[in-house]
Amino acid sequence: DVKVTQSSRYLVKRTGEKVFLECVQDMDHENMFWYRQDPGLGLRLIYFSYDVKMKEKGDIPEGYSVSREKKERFSLILESASTNQTSMYLCASYGQISGNTIYFGEGSWLTVV
């Protein structure tokens, strides 16, 4: 089974802290995504990556950056966390071998106080 693992399920950070959210997939997928999920807004795409060291902005990239140094790992970085970044963050991956299925991690709940 494909596995997308997000290293932290629950985090509490202070305003202004630098935050790293890590995501690892074990199926050699080329494409990886970071979404945030907020009630009433659904999922919104922050950044995605279609290859190592490649990244593309999604719909709401402001306040975020990403890193893809290795194929299996896609990191989301909040340079200076703010309270409006309190949310559920979902990582996803897709590859040629996965047909039409995008696989999601279980999510990381981030609270910024």
Add this chain to the structure above:
Amino acid sequence: GEDVEQSLFLSVREGDSSVINCTYTDSSSTYLYWYKQEPGAGLQLLTYIFSNMDMKQDQRLTVLLNKKDKHLSLRIADTQTGDSAIYFCAQGAGGGNKLTFGTGTQLKVEL
């Protein structure tokens, strides 16, 4: 830009059918998807339909696509308490292209 809309809540009795509706704006979408999110979990792909299809059936799930009206629906027959979850509609061009998700519909199944 692309927009996908869903109603936020749906409540049904156990054993009844549930119908979750979705409207989308991007007529170039190649694939339309339904994802399920159980409490505290990530999203799980339930089913998808290619844009040249009108209907797809998979056990208790039936997907209907009205391309003219840009309307997608998911029917769950014989709804069970285990079907209680948030259901997301999504549209995309297929492959690794990014998906645009709806707001999600919270389905509550009552005894």
